[in-house]
Amino acid sequence: MELVLHELVSVAIYSVLGIVLMLLGSFLVDLVIPCSFPEEIKKGNRAIGWISAGVYIAVGFIIKAAISSPADVVEAIENSLAAGLLSTVFYYALGAIFLMIGYVLLKLINRKYNLNEEVGEGNTAAGIMVFGMFVGLGLVISGVIA
Numbered sequence: 300m301e302l303v304l305h306e307l308v309s310v311a312i313y314s315v316l317g318i319v320l321m322l323l324g325s326f327l328v329d330l331v332i333p334c335s336f337p338e339e340i341k342k343g344n345r346a347i348g349w350i351s352a353g354v355y356i357a358v359g360f361i362i363k364a365a366i367s368s369p370a371d372v373v374e375a376i377e378n379s380l381a382a383g384l385l386s387t388v389f390y391y392a393l394g395a396i397f398l399m400i401g402y403v404l405l406k407l408i409n410r411k412y413n414l415n416e417e418v419g420e421g422n423t424a425a426g427i428m429v430f431g432m433f434v435g436l437g438l439v440i441s442g443v444i445a
Contacts, residue, residue: 308380309380309383312380312384313362313366313384313387316362316384316387316388317358317359317362320358320362320387320388320391321354321355321358321359323395324354324355324357324358324391324394324395324398325351325354325355327395327398327399328350328354328395328398328399328402328433330399331399331402331403332347332350332402332415332418332419333415333419334347334415334418334419336350336351339419339421342421343421344418344419344421344426345421345423345426346417346418346419346420346421346422346423346425346426346427346429347418347421347426348426349423349426349427349429349430350418350426350429350430350433352430353429353430353431353432353433353434353437354398354433356433356434356437357394357398357433357434357436357437357438357440358391358394358395358437359437360434360437360438360440360441361390361391361394361437361440361441361444362387362390362391363441364390364440364441364442364444364445365383365386365387365389365390365391365444366383366387367445368386368444368445390440390444393440394436394437394440397436397440398433398436398437401432401433401436402429402432402433405428405429405432414429
């Protein structure tokens with residue numbers, strides 16, 4: 300019974316942490332894309348919707364990998380919850396930094412158009428492209444962690 304209670308508490312804590320980190324990730328990416336995500340979402344800007352979804356998925360992959368990184372159950376139980384939370388936040392921070400770097404590099408590489416303007420004007424294709432890059436980075440980073 301104690302193990303079940305421990306698991307329920309862990310699920311609750313990691314779920315809340317996941318929500319907070321996903322929202323923080325979207326906020327951080329919003330800093331490198333010069334338009335207000337909340338305002339653009341209200342306007343129906345699908346490009347920003349795709350980008351936000353990409354951030355949430357990438358952060359979810361990274362958090363999942365950080366949580367499941369202990370290889371066996373005995374090791375996972377022996378690790379303290381605090382240590383697990385700390386490693387999750389550490390890997391999240393690295394992932395968020397690389398998502399922002401990835402966006403900046405994507406913007407620099409694609410010089411035939413202004414990615415910031417395209418996203419700000421609601422170009423769905425630009426949003427899907429950024430979404431794909433974010434999800435891909437999330438998969439790569441989560442693969443390194445696991």
